[in-house]
Amino acid sequence: MGRVDSGRRGKDLRIGDPERERAIRLLGEHFSAGRLELAEYDERSKLAAGARFGSELDGLFDDLPGPRPFGELAPATTRPAPSVGNIALAVGAVALLLALVVVARPIGLMLLLPTVAIIWFMWRRR
Incomplete structure (x- = not known):
């Protein structure tokens, strides 16, 4: 195996x-919007398919x-904390x-x- 760069x-x-x-x-999406020509889209797609590191992907978007x-990836993967209303609903449901x-x-x-079932649907809707 090759050298591991611990500074990444x-x-x-x-x-x-x-x-x-x-x-x-x-x-x-950028190709559909006319920001990339077919050859550019093809080349960048090939580079993206072979990318191993996030910096390689970011470099493909420098002029776009x-x-x-990575701009929207982190917030989308985290789940928001339950609201006070959801917690109160769960406690009330258990008591009921x-x-x-x-x-x-x-x-x-x-x-x-x-x-x-009703409690679950109410919880999911909030």
Whole structure:
């Protein structure tokens, strides 16, 4: 195996297929907008397909306006923290489910699945 460069940081980290595919898709958008000629698009797409590091992808977009391959990637991959409303909904749902099961056992057990489904849909919609 070759020499490992421990000084690589940020965009010089190795990339995978999802990053290469995103870069090729963005190049296609620039081609569709008329910013790249066919030969330029073809050459840059080949370079993107063979890229190993993020800096190689960024270099393909130096003379193009956004979006860039790494400009929007980080925020899209992180999940936002649950809101106070979602947490309150979950706590209330657990209390309701416990009350249904303890107080009205046969009815509570029959209502358990629809209640969980309603809570799940409400949680996802927020």
